[in-house]
Amino acid sequence: MFNHAIPPSNLHEYALTSLSFGLCVGIVFVCSRLPWLSGRTCDLSAVQSMHTRPTPRVGGIAVFGALGLFSIFGLGPISGTYSAFVLVTSLLFFVGLAEDFGFHMSPRRRMLAAISSSLLTIWLFGVWLPRTGIPVLDPLMEYSAVGIPLTILVTAGISNSFNLIDGVNGLASLTAIVAALALSQIAEISGYSTMVHLPMFVAAGVFGFFLINYPFGLIFLGDAGAYTIGFVLSWFGIALLVNAPDVSPWAILLTFFWPAADTSLAVYRRLRRNADVSAPDRLHVHQIIMRGLEICVLGQNRRQIANPLTTLVLAPFVITPPIAGVLLWNQNWNAFLAVLAFGLLLFVGYAAAPSLIRRFRR
Template identity: 65%
Template structure:
C-alpha cells in the first residue's frame, strides 16, 4: 500500500512540475468555460495516469490465489482508462462513447472471468440474475453507470478521490468482516494509490483526476462490490449500495433533473450538489472572487455526508433490511436537501439593502446565476 501511494504521488508530482509545459496535458482550452467547470486556470488533467499506474502495479502485490483473474480484470479496465485518457488529452470522446467504453470493459470482464452481479437484494430480480440474458445486461448497466457517476462528482478539488478512498476502505472493512481477505488487500491498495494523488489534488488542485481517473475508479470499485457479493454470500447488496451512495445518488438526481427538463441525459449542467454548495458558499459568505477558497471548502463541507452512508453500510454489512432502510432514509434526506437548497440560499444570501459595495456585486452575480438556472430549466 505504501509503495503504491508513493508511486501515485511521484507520478502526480511529475505532471504538476512539467504538465504546464505541454499544452496537450492541460486538455482543451475551452474546458475552463464549459457549463460544468468549477475551475479558473489551466491545470494538468492527467491524474488518472497516476491512479491507473498504481492500480496496474497492484497486480504484482495481489494475493497469489487471485493474481491471474485480477490481472485479466486490470487488462479489461485499461480499455475504459484509454477512452478517458484520450478525452483528457484533448481528443474529443463523447460522453456516450465513454459510457460505451465502460460497458465494453465490463463485458470483457464477464467474458474473461465468467462472472456478473449475482444478486441485488430485490425479491424476484435475484431469482433471474443468474440467467445471463438478464444478469449480464444488468451488470453492464450497473457498472457503466457507477463509472459515469464518479465522473459526475469530479467537479471540485478532492471530492471524487476522497469518495473513492472512503468507498475502498469501507469495502475492505466489509470484506474483512465477511472473511474475504483477498479483497481487503485489493481495496486497501486502491485506497493507497488514490491517496497519493489526493495529496496533490487537495486542497489547491495542483492536478486533476480527469475522465480517465474518475471513470477508472468508478469501474474498479463497482466490480470490487460485485466481487464481494460473489465471494461473501452473507454480505448485503444494499450495504454495498450504501458504500457507493454519494456518486449513485448524485447520478440518479441528475437523470431525474434532466428528464424533467427534457434535456439530454448525458448533457452537462451546473446543478450537481457540489456545484450548488460551492455557489452557496460564494453567494452567502465568501464572494465570487474567492473560488480558490470555496472550491476546497466545498469538499470539506460535504465530507461528513459522503462518509456517513458507507459507515452505516459497514455496520449493517450483512443486514439487508436495515441496509435497505438506511438507503431509503439517506435518499430522502439527500433529495429533500437538494430541493430545499435554493430557498435556503435566497434566505441567507447577502441582504442587498444593507450591503457593502462588494456585497452588492455578489448579490447581482447571484441574480444572474439564478436567472440562468431558471432559463436552463433548473429548479
C-alpha cells in the same frame, strides 16, 4: 474472481501511495514544458467547469499506473487474475485518457467503453451481479439474460457517476477512498480475505493523487481516472457479493451512495426538463454548495477558497452512508431502509437549497 488469499503487507499500500504521489508530482512538474498536459483552455468555459485556470487533468495516469505496475508485485496466487482485470480495465482508461488529451470522446463513446469493459470482464471471469437484495428479482439473477444487463447497468453507471462528482478538488478522490475502505471492512467482517486487501490498494493509489489534488487542485483525475476508479470499485463490490453470500447488495450500494445518488438526481432533473441525460449542467450538489458558499459566506471571486471548502462541507455526507453500509453489511432490510432514508434526506436538502441560498444571501 479474486478468490485466493493475498499475502498481507502494509508495504503494499505505502508503495502504491508513494508511486501515485510521485507520478502526480512528475506530471505537475513537466506540465509547463508540455502545455497539452495542462488542460484545454476551452475547459474553463465549459458549463460544468468549477475551476479558474488550466490544470493537468491526467491524474488518472498516476492512479492507473500505480495499480497497473503493482500487478507484478506481491499478489501471490491472484497475480494473473488481477493482471487480466487491469488489462480489461485499460480499455475504459484509454478512452477516458483520449478525452483528457483533447480528442473528443462523446459521453456515448465513453459509456460504450464502460459497457465493453464490463462485458469483457463477464466473459473473462464468468461472473456477474449475483443478487440485488430484491426478493422478487433475485431468483432471476442466475439467468444471463437478466443478470448480465443489470451488471452492465450497475458497473457502467457507477463508473459514470464518479466522473460526474469529479467537479471540485478532492471530492471524487475522497469518495473513492471512503468507498474502498468500506468495501475492505465489509470483506473483513464477512470473511472474504482477498477483498480485504484489493480495495486498500485502490485507496492507497487514490490517496497519493489526493495529496496533490486537495486543497489546491494542482492536478485533476480527468475522465480516465474517474471512470477507472468507479469501474474497479464497482467490480470489487460484485466480487464481494459473489464470494460472501451474507453481504447485502444494499450495504454495497451504501458504500457508493454519494456518486449514485448525485447521478440519480442528475438523470431525474434532466428527464423532467426533457433534456439529454448526458448533457452537462451546473446543478450537481457540489456545484450548488460551492455557489452557496460564495453567495452566502465568502463573497464573489473567492472560487479558490469555495472549491476545496465544498469538499470539506460535503465530507460528512460522503462518509456517513458507507459507515452505515459497514454496520448493516448483512442486514438487507435495514440497509435498504438506510438507502431510502439517505436518499430522502438528500432530495429534501437539494430541493430546499435554492430557497436557503436566497434567504441567507449576503
